[in-house]
Amino acid sequence: MLHLRNLRLDYPSPAGEPPSRVLDVPSWTVGAGEQLALVGASGSGKTTLLNVIAGIVAPDEGEVRLDDTDIARLDEARRDRFRAAHIGYVFQSIHLLPAFTALENVALGMKFAANRAGAAQAQALLEKVGLRDRARYFPRQLSAGQQQRVGIARALANRPKLVLADEPTSALDARNRDAALDLMQKLCAEIGAALIVVTHDDAVARRFPTALRLSDINRAN
Amino acid sequence: MQTLTVIYRNLRQRWLSTCLTALSIALGVALVTAITALRQQARASFDNVAASYELVVGAKGSPLQLVLNTVFHLDAPVGNIPYDYYRKLKADDRVAYAVPLALGDNYRGFRLVGTEPEYFTLVKLKDGQPVAVAQGRAFAGDYEAVIGSVVAREAKLGLGQTFVARHGVEDTAAAEEHEDAPFTVVGVLRETGTPLDRVIFISLGSVDEIHRDAANASQTSQSLLDQLNALGAEPESPAKPDARPDAKPDAHGDERGHRHGHRHRRQEPAGAPPEAPSASAPSAPAAPLSPPAAPASEIAEVTSVIVKLRSPGYLFLLHREINKGKDAQAALPGVEVQKLFAIVGTVDRALLLVSLLVVAVAAVSVLVAIYNSLAERRREVAVLRALGARRRTVFAWLLWEAAVTAALGGLVGVWLGHALLATAGATLKFLSGLPLAPWTWTRLEIGPSWLTGYVPFEAAVVVGTLLLGALMGLLPAALAYRVNVARHLSE
Numbered sequence: 001m002l003h004l005r006n007l008r009l010d011y012p013s014p015a016g017e018p019p020s021r022v023l024d025v026p027s028w029t030v031g032a033g034e035q036l037a038l039v040g041a042s043g044s045g046k047t048t049l050l051n052v053i054a055g056i057v058a059p060d061e062g063e064v065r066l067d068d069t070d071i072a073r074l075d076e077a078r079r080d081r082f083r084a085a086h087i088g089y090v091f092q093s094i095h096l097l098p099a100f101t102a103l104e105n106v107a108l109g110m111k112f113a114a115n116r117a118g119a120a121q122a123q124a125l126l127e128k129v130g131l132r133d134r135a136r137y138f139p140r141q142l143s144a145g146q147q148q149r150v151g152i153a154r155a156l157a158n159r160p161k162l163v164l165a166d167e168p169t170s171a172l173d174a175r176n177r178d179a180a181l182d183l184m185q186k187l188c189a190e191i192g193a194a195l196i197v198v199t200h201d202d203a204v205a206r207r208f209p210t211a212l213r214l215s216d217i218n219r220a221n
Numbered sequence: 222m223q224t225l226t227v228i229y230r231n232l233r234q235r236w237l238s239t240c241l242t243a244l245s246i247a248l249g250v251a252l253v254t255a256i257t258a259l260r261q262q263a264r265a266s267f268d269n270v271a272a273s274y275e276l277v278v279g280a281k282g283s284p285l286q287l288v289l290n291t292v293f294h295l296d297a298p299v300g301n302i303p304y305d306y307y308r309k310l311k312a313d314d315r316v317a318y319a320v321p322l323a324l325g326d327n328y329r330g331f332r333l334v335g336t337e338p339e340y341f342t343l344v345k346l347k348d349g350q351p352v353a354v355a356q357g358r359a360f361a362g363d364y365e366a367v368i369g370s371v372v373a374r375e376a377k378l379g380l381g382q383t384f385v386a387r388h389g390v391e392d393t394a395a396a397e398e399h400e401d402a403p404f405t406v407v408g409v410l411r412e413t414g415t416p417l418d419r420v421i422f423i424s425l426g427s428v429d430e431i432h433r434d435a436a437n438a439s440q441t442s443q444s445l446l447d448q449l450n451a452l453g454a455e456p457e458s459p460a461k462p463d464a465r466p467d468a469k470p471d472a473h474g475d476e477r478g479h480r481h482g483h484r485h486r487r488q489e490p491a492g493a494p495p496e497a498p499s500a501s502a503p504s505a506p507a508a509p510l511s512p513p514a515a516p517a518s519e520i521a522e523v524t525s526v527i528v529k530l531r532s533p534g535y536l537f538l539l540h541r542e543i544n545k546g547k548d549a550q551a552a553l554p555g556v557e558v559q560k561l562f563a564i565v566g567t568v569d570r571a572l573l574l575v576s577l578l579v580v581a582v583a584a585v586s587v588l589v590a591i592y593n594s595l596a597e598r599r600r601e602v603a604v605l606r607a608l609g610a611r612r613r614t615v616f617a618w619l620l621w622e623a624a625v626t627a628a629l630g631g632l633v634g635v636w637l638g639h640a641l642l643a644t645a646g647a648t649l650k651f652l653s654g655l656p657l658a659p660w661t662w663t664r665l666e667i668g669p670s671w672l673t674g675y676v677p678f679e680a681a682v683v684v685g686t687l688l689l690g691a692l693m694g695l696l697p698a699a700l701a702y703r704v705n706v707a708r709h710l711s712e
Contacts, residue, residue, distance in 0.1 A: 084609020112609035
């Protein structure tokens with residue numbers, strides 16, 4: 001389903017020095033519905049890899065193919081639209097939008113994908129993550145664990161093929177961490193979405209059937 | 222989710238900043254709206270009133286002052302013209318009618334104007350209707366008064382009630398009261414929405430009589446004083462030196478065009494109470510309203526004459542003819558109102574310019590407010606982009622936020638401007654007699670006719686502030702457009 005081939009990304013360096021290579025992935029495949037953890041130290045390029053897969057950052061070379069679409073070859077506007085429709089993103093710092101209610105935060109992701117299902121589907125998702133009675137709450141009125149559950153619902157609002165999670169539990173305590181991971185894994189399995197979680201925490205990695213070190217796929221390290 | 226909801230939520234999130242920014246725009250817009258509406262309505266009111274009068278004839282001097290005094294009952298009179306001049310004018314074949322006015326005194330600041338009863342039937346206002354007495358009748362003798370509707374309301378005067386006038390056209394504490402010459406209200410004019418509503422009309426004879434009485438009273442006091450002095454006795458209270466009829470100026474204020482005589486005579490209105498109250502407050506109805514004997518109408522001078530011509534073709538001819546002569550001047554009210562607004566226009570334009578500057582400064586505050594908020598919103602923008610929002614979507618939202626904030630200020634400002642007008646309107650009407658309609662649309666004055674014909678000023682202002690806000694939002698929106706998503710997500 002997701003296939004990376006000859007992926008390269010360099011970061012510019014100070015004048016006169018050669019650019020610093022961040023990603024060099026000859027080939028990597030993630031199957032449909034597969035759930036895996038990608039482990040690496042801070043600064044190893046985990047987040048950058050997720051951003052390239054999500055189409056937020058364009059690689060210098062190579063393919064990022066999700067099913068039949070090479071995201072790397074799409075122009076920026078199409079990448080945005082593709083990402084909205086097919087890729088869910090769970091952020092490290094949760095990043096709920098403070099001006100919007102939990103329900104609206106979920107519905108906002110649907111808007112960008114031109115998903116007309118609207119508030120009913122967003123409400124159903126909040127029910128699934130156990131926040132039925134918190135739909136009208138603003139992020140500041142929710143606990144960190146509740147906020148992350150809204151973040152998970154938002155990532156799944158458009159029933160994506162692929163869900164990317166960047167250190168999704170780093171802001172949570174152990175109990176909330178486990179609950180959030182369970183929820184994410186369960187919901188992704190329900191809709192058949194592949195799940196890639198990047199983490200530096202071995203405890204998180206151990207919860208996944210597949211756990212890879214970033215250095216296993218990235219030669220730049 | 223609708224784009225409007227997104228904008229509303231974002232504005233509400235920063236409600237204090239949004240409100241303060243909108244308020245600063247509102248204040249500027251309120252000033253612009255109030256000034257424009259006031260100017261237009263004042264102009265329309267003055268034009269409407271002026272249109273009822275073709276030609277005004279009075280003493281040589283400022284034609285604007287003559288028009289203001291005769292038509293709008295403002296300002297001091299220019300002077301007087303001989304009564305014979307009025308008679309000749311009236312006898313002129315080209316003249317349809319000529320109605321004399323003689324400025325009298327005042328009652329609580331409402332001017333007493335001497336005229337002929339035909340004023341109420343001959344002079345037609347902009348609505349085509351004569352001035353007309355709505356209640357009671359026109360005065361038929363001296364010391365009878367027909368009052369304007371505002372006078373009736375404000376001074377609480379009704380038919381049959383009496384009042385004592387004060388000397389001079391302005392109500393000052395120093396002005397003496399004609400205590401022995403109370404007037405009886407015999408008629409109330411219809412509400413005209415013109416300065417006539419603030420006028421008390423009396424007969425020409427009354428104007429003459431009242432001053433003869435006043436002058437004679439002073440003369441009697443002086444005579445007694447002279448006798449006492451001749452006997453070597455000290456008077457208990459010295460008479461006012463300016464109480465003598467030949468003393469000028471006296472305590473009566475501006476005496477130009479204000480008639481004085483010296484006859485000890487007073488024609489009592491038939492059926493008037495034998496002892497009229499001397500207080501300046503109106504007394505209870507007492508006098509029956511049957512017409513008295515004919516008024517004394519032979520007077521020496523009048524302040525001005527309202528002239529209507531048999532044909533418009535005579536207008537400029539007679540105007541030129543009168544102005545060539547030495548005795549009087551003729552003024553065209555419409556022309557003088559134009560001149561007045563040309564003078565006032567300079568001040569008005571300066572005020573408008575200042576108001577526009579206030580709006581411009583306020584518009585910059587939109588830029589500053591959104592720019593400042595952008596620092597904390599870069600991560601929000603990055604999240605939106607990561608969720609699939611396109612650059613131009615984020616750009617448009619920021620632009621709309623700025624535009625809506627400014628338009629909100631515009632809307633509040635338009636309302637505030639009219640509220641300001643409503644607050645000031647009552648005072649302005651009281652002072653000038655000219656009505657203000659604070660809650661009516663203002664005409665758009667600038668732009669092509671297809672626009673000005675259909676779009677009111679208020680709508681244009683709101684759209685204008687919307688566009689101005691959008692313009693101010695361009696910079697922050699462009700910065701949001703260029704936000705580095707990956708970098709701000711990881712912050």
